[in-house]
Amino acid sequence: MKKFINDPNDVVAEALAGLAAAHPELRVDHTEQYVARADAPRSGKVALVSGGGSGHEPLHGGFVGPGMLDAACPGEVFTSPVPDQILAATKAVDGGAGVVHVVKNYTGDVMNFRMAAELAADEGITVETVLVDDDVAVEDSTWTAGRRGTGATLLVEKIAGALAEEGGKLGEVAAIGREVNAASASFAYALTAVTTPAAGRPGFDLPDDEIEAGVGIHGEPGRRREKLRPAGELVRSALDAILEAKPVESGDRVIVLVNGLGGTPLIELYLVYGEVATVLAARGIEISRRLVGNYVTSLDMAGLSITVTRVTGEMVRLFDAPVRTPGLRWGA
Amino acid sequence: MDVALATAWLRAVAESVDADADELTKLDSAIGDGDHGVNLRRGFTAVAALLDGTAFTSVGDVFVRAGGTLISKVGGASGPLYGSAFRAVGKALPPGPAVTPADLVTALRAGLDAVSALGGAVPGDKTIVDAYRPAVMAFGEAVAGGAALPEAAAGAARAAGDGARATVSLTARKGRASYLGERSAGHQDPGATSTWLIFQALADVTAP
Numbered sequence: 001m002k003k004f005i006n007d008p009n010d011v012v013a014e015a016l017a018g019l020a021a022a023h024p025e026l027r028v029d030h031t032e033q034y035v036a037r038a039d040a041p042r043s044g045k046v047a048l049v050s051g052g053g054s055g056h057e058p059l060h061g062g063f064v065g066p067g068m069l070d071a072a073c074p075g076e077v078f079t080s081p082v083p084d085q086i087l088a089a090t091k092a093v094d095g096g097a098g099v100v101h102v103v104k105n106y107t108g109d110v111m112n113f114r115m116a117a118e119l120a121a122d123e124g125i126t127v128e129t130v131l132v133d134d135d136v137a138v139e140d141s142t143w144t145a146g147r148r149g150t151g152a153t154l155l156v157e158k159i160a161g162a163l164a165e166e167g168g169k170l171g172e173v174a175a176i177g178r179e180v181n182a183a184s185a186s187f188a189y190a191l192t193a194v195t196t197p198a199a200g201r202p203g204f205d206l207p208d209d210e211i212e213a214g215v216g217i218h219g220e221p222g223r224r225r226e227k228l229r230p231a232g233e234l235v236r237s238a239l240d241a242i243l244e245a246k247p248v249e250s251g252d253r254v255i256v257l258v259n260g261l262g263g264t265p266l267i268e269l270y271l272v273y274g275e276v277a278t279v280l281a282a283r284g285i286e287i288s289r290r291l292v293g294n295y296v297t298s299l300d301m302a303g304l305s306i307t308v309t310r311v312t313g314e315m316v317r318l319f320d321a322p323v324r325t326p327g328l329r330w331g332a
Numbered sequence: 333m334d335v336a337l338a339t340a341w342l343r344a345v346a347e348s349v350d351a352d353a354d355e356l357t358k359l360d361s362a363i364g365d366g367d368h369g370v371n372l373r374r375g376f377t378a379v380a381a382l383l384d385g386t387a388f389t390s391v392g393d394v395f396v397r398a399g400g401t402l403i404s405k406v407g408g409a410s411g412p413l414y415g416s417a418f419r420a421v422g423k424a425l426p427p428g429p430a431v432t433p434a435d436l437v438t439a440l441r442a443g444l445d446a447v448s449a450l451g452g453a454v455p456g457d458k459t460i461v462d463a464y465r466p467a468v469m470a471f472g473e474a475v476a477g478g479a480a481l482p483e484a485a486a487g488a489a490r491a492a493g494d495g496a497r498a499t500v501s502l503t504a505r506k507g508r509a510s511y512l513g514e515r516s517a518g519h520q521d522p523g524a525t526s527t528w529l530i531f532q533a534l535a536d537v538t539a540p
Binding site for chain 1 (some may be wrong): 357361362363364365366367370371374403404405406407408409410411412413450451506507508509510511512513515
């Protein structure tokens, strides 16, 4: 393992210290381990709190700021935060208008956020939970833990965060978050396995000419192993799975996210975006907005995910609204 | 079981998790995300520190506080699941410095119910339940048949081990391994394996 770290046990705490040093506009509570807007709580504003295992940066701490999240709770690497942490963040940013928890659909995240929401309710804070489960690589989702939350998390946090910023009520903010999730589908490929600092070695062995299709963002193996194929073919397979799960008709408008998993150069992400644009154009689908870059990552994994979200005019308007966070910043 | 035996059990779990952390992580890497050993080690190290710094007068309190510590320190799914299990065990025990094997039967069942309610897993889903349930059943049958604690604990550990080994052939339907579908078959479930460690630790500390 070669990483820019000191001690594997200190990676999360030391990265938080660095985030705090780089972004004085954020308030990092090192004891409770959460990142919050420095101006939180904002009275009368619905607060958004998210969180999850570390290793997906800039998700979630990098999306804290005006127009997006009020707080984020980073857990250990690939491990959900604990209820105490989520409760502390929820209390710190509650402005009296309620709090929306944006939770990626993983067994641990769901349990810990549920416990925190119950504890918050005991203290008089109303919490609405928006569950993100956009990864269509998970089949038989009725009989399993369900689809995973991946790239769509970014869009849920951006669009719901914008509505909260402009004064949306708790129910409205949660509702649009759920609508964005329901309209989203993602699919990911990995070219390499991920190495967590604690494990010190790759999570699985992958021969030079093979890839994992339908991979998650925690180094867990994918749905199946395939031979490497040209990017255009991989994109068409991914879009087939995405558009089968969440049909998009000719004339519909979408937001597309081509997301690097941490170890993929931008030149490849743009190449892939070009392939996505070609396929969608041929189907008569209009790409209203797009993001190409590393947003929901998996440490050093070489790979990418494609997310397609069928959008309304209101979602596009909220997507365009000003945002000022370390990981996403425009119009403000 | 008295307070001393309860704390000895949890210390033995901490030692066993520490010793087997790499093995748990290896199992978890195959079908999960490879952090089960690290997370449980962090949690039970905190439990051992709690035991060092606290004088308990009630067996139930030992488990309630240990469970709370696991919930606060472990994260992931295993933190809430094991934490809730130990809390439920502790709450189901009558107050006082000692409890009977029959009390433990009731309490271990309450722990199993807590895990099942929180995780929604049923037998055969390739989870903690696949080791926990047979262990509780074996423990209950042994106690009902008049067995003393050491014998009942040894039977529970054997049943947990059989249950954990039997997860190899199962396809995961809950937890992170479920994303792999049929690819999860052929690997022993890390959660069932750590449950086995917990019951084995009970058998070890009660062994005459």
